[in-house]
Amino acid sequence: MAEPLLAVRDLRVVIGGRHILHGVDLEVAPAGVTALLGRNGAGKTTTVRAVLGLVPRSGSVRLGGEETVQLPTHAVVRRGIGYAPEDRGIFTALTVAENLRLAERDPEPDYALVHSLFPELKQRARQAAGTLSGGQQQMVAIGRTLLNRNRLIIADEPTKGLAPKVVTEVAQVLERAAEAVPVLLVEQNLAVVRRLAGGCTVLADGRTAHRGATAELLEDAEAARRLLGVGRHPAATPQEARP
Ligand SMILES: Nc1ncnc2c1ncn2[C@@H]1O[C@H](COP(=O)(O)OP(=O)(O)OP(=O)(O)O)[C@@H](O)[C@H]1O
Numbered sequence: 373m374a375e376p377l378l379a380v381r382d383l384r385v386v387i388g389g390r391h392i393l394h395g396v397d398l399e400v401a402p403a404g405v406t407a408l409l410g411r412n413g414a415g416k417t418t419t420v421r422a423v424l425g426l427v428p429r430s431g432s433v434r435l436g437g438e439e440t441v442q443l444p445t446h447a448v449v450r451r452g453i454g455y456a457p458e459d460r461g462i463f464t465a466l467t468v469a470e471n472l473r474l475a476e477r478d479p480e481p482d483y484a485l486v487h488s489l490f491p492e493l494k495q496r497a498r499q500a501a502g503t504l505s506g507g508q509q510q511m512v513a514i515g516r517t518l519l520n521r522n523r524l525i526i527a528d529e530p531t532k533g534l535a536p537k538v539v540t541e542v543a544q545v546l547e548r549a550a551e552a553v554p555v556l557l558v559e560q561n562l563a564v565v566r567r568l569a570g571g572c573t574v575l576a577d578g579r580t581a582h583r584g585a586t587a588e589l590l591e592d593a594e595a596a597r598r599l600l601g602v603g604r605h606p607a608a609t610p611q612e613a614r615p
Pocket residue numbers: 387388390392410411412413414415416417418419
């Protein structure tokens with residue numbers, strides 16, 4: 373297997389005396405989408421926050437072979453991680469163009485890439501971001517991460533709370549983004565995971581419970597039920613809005 377882009381080993385997080393993560397191992401492939409899965413409260417968001425240095429952590433977090441676990445967030449981010457948070461973090465009163473400008477970090481932000489992947493962001497440059505659809509707002513959130521020369525994009529539950537048609541739009545957005553930059557995708561919608569992610573890591577109770585090929589996991593009804601809490605076959609669950 374190719375060298376992982378991100379290699380997390382024995383990641384541990386303690387907050388307020390409570391052990392939230394106690395042994396997360398995770399590898400993100402150097403191309404395409406890798407999924408981070410698990411039931412509610414398994415520790416997915418905390419893992420992402422720990423990778424970014426937003427919570428105190430121990431263990432090892434190697435990005436492109438370089439250890440980052442001791443670095444502050446600004447130094448981690450400057451090494452090339454773009455983050456699209458669960459609530460999208462859009463400035464609703466500002467225009468699309470203003471939202472993108474506020475994300476500029478590099479001296480020469482790559483608007484050509486963002487506009488080629490998401491032409492709608494150019495067409496809607498002067499529109500207030502709060503008036504965009506959920507799918508369009510995700511384009512802004514993902515577009516911001518692509519403006520700078522990031523090596524990895526982390527998207528936290530980008531389809532959460534969206535209507536099935538919009539879920540399809542967002543899956544397309546992520547698919548296009550992953551052609552340019554590898555993506556670590558935290559996602560509950562298994563149809564999206566099945567469509568986009570070659571490999572996955574499943575967390576349970578703050579630990580890695582499973583790692584492997586996404587298709588194999590989702591075809592194994594018993595493992596999917598045990599690890600993800602889904603029905604007899606994942607395709608039969610309500611989570612599965614068709615992407
Ligand atoms: N700052 C905090 N202080 C105390 N407990 C926390 C904190 N952050 C998270 N937790 C707890 O840690 C556990 C893991 O939370 P986390 O948000 O990482 O899970 P998750 O897998 O992302 O869940 P979800 O799918 O519901 O977003 C939960 O029990 C949560 O209540």
